[in-house]
Amino acid sequence: MSDQRQKRLVVLTRLLTLEAGRQMSLTELSRKLNVAKSTLSEDLLLVKDALEEMGLGEIDSQVGASGGVTFRPAINHEAVRERLALFMKELTNADRLTPDGFLYVTDLLFSPRIIDGLGALLGERFRSLKVDHVATVETRGIPLALASARALMVDMVLLRRDHRLSEGSSLSINYLSGSSRHVQSMSLARRAPVRGGRVLFVDDFMQAGGTARAAQDLLGDFGAHVVGVGVLVATSQPQQKLVDEYSAIFEWTRSEEGMGEVRPSGWVRRTVKWEE
Amino acid sequence: MSDQRQKRLVVLTRLLTLEAGRQMSLTELSRKLNVAKSTLSEDLLLVKDALEEMGLGEIDSQVGASGGVTFRPAINHEAVRERLALFMKELTNADRLTPDGFLYVTDLLFSPRIIDGLGALLGERFRSLKVDHVATVETRGIPLALASARALMVDMVLLRRDHRLSEGSSLSINYLSGSSRHVQSMSLARRAPVRGGRVLFVDDFMQAGGTARAAQDLLGDFGAHVVGVGVLVATSQPQQKLVDEYSAIFEWTRSEEGMGEVRPSGWVRRTVKWEE
Numbered sequence: 001m002s003d004q005r006q007k008r009l010v011v012l013t014r015l016l017t018l019e020a021g022r023q024m025s026l027t028e029l030s031r032k033l034n035v036a037k038s039t040l041s042e043d044l045l046l047v048k049d050a051l052e053e054m055g056l057g058e059i060d061s062q063v064g065a066s067g068g069v070t071f072r073p074a075i076n077h078e079a080v081r082e083r084l085a086l087f088m089k090e091l092t093n094a095d096r097l098t099p100d101g102f103l104y105v106t107d108l109l110f111s112p113r114i115i116d117g118l119g120a121l122l123g124e125r126f127r128s129l130k131v132d133h134v135a136t137v138e139t140r141g142i143p144l145a146l147a148s149a150r151a152l153m154v155d156m157v158l159l160r161r162d163h164r165l166s167e168g169s170s171l172s173i174n175y176l177s178g179s180s181r182h183v184q185s186m187s188l189a190r191r192a193p194v195r196g197g198r199v200l201f202v203d204d205f206m207q208a209g210g211t212a213r214a215a216q217d218l219l220g221d222f223g224a225h226v227v228g229v230g231v232l233v234a235t236s237q238p239q240q241k242l243v244d245e246y247s248a249i250f251e252w253t254r255s256e257e258g259m260g261e262v263r264p265s266g267w268v269r270r271t272v273k274w275e276e
Numbered sequence: 277m278s279d280q281r282q283k284r285l286v287v288l289t290r291l292l293t294l295e296a297g298r299q300m301s302l303t304e305l306s307r308k309l310n311v312a313k314s315t316l317s318e319d320l321l322l323v324k325d326a327l328e329e330m331g332l333g334e335i336d337s338q339v340g341a342s343g344g345v346t347f348r349p350a351i352n353h354e355a356v357r358e359r360l361a362l363f364m365k366e367l368t369n370a371d372r373l374t375p376d377g378f379l380y381v382t383d384l385l386f387s388p389r390i391i392d393g394l395g396a397l398l399g400e401r402f403r404s405l406k407v408d409h410v411a412t413v414e415t416r417g418i419p420l421a422l423a424s425a426r427a428l429m430v431d432m433v434l435l436r437r438d439h440r441l442s443e444g445s446s447l448s449i450n451y452l453s454g455s456s457r458h459v460q461s462m463s464l465a466r467r468a469p470v471r472g473g474r475v476l477f478v479d480d481f482m483q484a485g486g487t488a489r490a491a492q493d494l495l496g497d498f499g500a501h502v503v504g505v506g507v508l509v510a511t512s513q514p515q516q517k518l519v520d521e522y523s524a525i526f527e528w529t530r531s532e533e534g535m536g537e538v539r540p541s542g543w544v545r546r547t548v549k550w551e552e
Binding site for chain 1: 281282283286287294323325326327352355382383388392426432433443
């Protein structure tokens with residue numbers, strides 16, 4: 001009997017954590033576990049205590065007819081520290097420097113093993129803003145934006161670099177890249193379901209912030225409101241960006257010769273208890 | 277005491293399932309749970325039995341100095357069926373049809389809630405091929421490719437539509453799109469760490485298969501070998517594709533008037549016990 005309860009607790013833990021952020025109804029859970037709701041409630045209390053005591057996440061209960069329980073995973077500090085260290089170590093690999101002075105990082109940006117944890121961190125940073133969508137402009141910020149969207153349980157809005165026939169009519173914006181002073185453009189399909197929403201804009205890299213500001217303007221034309229900006233790497237110069245506020249995971253201080261220094265930002269170091 | 281064991285089982289279940297596919301050492305687990313390895317082994321057996329009996333996944337043990345345990349989640353059939361149904365329902369929304377006869381689906385392709393489960397399904401389909409990388413060509417196949425890569429615990433390789441200065445020297449290929457007979461191109465940075473690897477190519481859409489074949493050729497120039505092709509939607513015509521084998525999640529049979537019919541492929545219907 002005790003063995004049976006123990007197995008049930010294992011299965012309940014797995015079911016609750018399987019789709020983090022999604023509400024599960026008590027009826028559904030008691031059916032799957034084949035127990036009465038009163039027994040299930042006792043089990044839920046034990047699972048809640050065990051997970052919360054270990055800092056592994058929280059279980060919220062919603063009462064009423066549409067009630068149920070929702071698991072909210074905690075940021076896994078150790079895993080995030082591992083990803084931060086791995087990313088920084090990879091960046092300093094001399095083979096990554098191209099003859100034109102760019103850094104080849106596409107493989108890192110498309111590594112779920114590195115980016116998923118960093119996206120979860122960004123999602124946590126912006127959770128209180130109650131965003132409806134995460135937006136990015138193609139292409140290299142997509143994995144980080146998707147990981148943030150997943151953490152926030154919302155969908156992603158893709159801003160295209162040019163207008164695609166396959167997306168129907170679009171709104172486009174041309175803008176000056178804040179750093180290189182080149183004309184760039186981005187567009188969004190009129191059918192994109194973003195109207196009136198609160199949007200988190202995510203990108204891989206920010207220098208002057210021209211792209212983030214253009215995204216803000218374009219999304220504004222859809223009646224959407226950019227309430228937060230999160231990037232993987234921001235350069236320390238220019239200090240004054242074209243957007244008011246942003247959160248970068250890494251700060252990059254360039255030097256005259258070579259790469260300069262890349263380190264986690266203050267909020268990241270505090271959040272995951274980073275020791276240098 | 278029993279209460280203590282029960283809580284420990286909850287925490288152990290969460291720790292094991294937190295990073296699916298990653299090996300956890302027994303030393304690390306016994307430290308985190310603050311128990312002797314003998315006790316841990318008993319706990320692991322119970323967790324393994326409970327999860328496997330409910331079809332929630334498997335726990336593999338690796339012996340030896342670098343030993344440990346690895347959790348391999350099972351495909352959640354119910355969740356996948358939900359995603360398949362949601363995707364098909366959304367497709368038939370008349371607002372999605374553009375005046376030029378295209379279907380606006382970008383928002384669906386960038387919805388983690390829909391695509392993650394379908395990527396896991398594709399990953400499972402190709403698990404036995406032991407791939408080293410998942411590749412896609414930008415842009416709309418990226419979320420599905422990332423989800424497949426996550427399920428297979430590998431990184432993604434991004435084929436670009438045009439050559440980017442920021443990626444250093446690249447190899448490019450021009451090809452005729454099999455359906456529209458337009459010249460298309462794709463390129464891959466020489467620095468992409470794909471040499472000699474086994475690659476799963478993933479894309480959102482396949483008609484004649486020209487893109488998949490070009491990716492095969494380009495990756496071949498890197499000494500990489502495309503061992504599988506997976507797509508979200510394949511058209512039933514032309515029946516003869518430019519690649520020998522592929523697995524589509526959906527088959528789309530077009531009709532003269534309107535959308536025609538989209539339904540899950542045979543292997544998908546069998547895998548998730550789909551009932552029409």
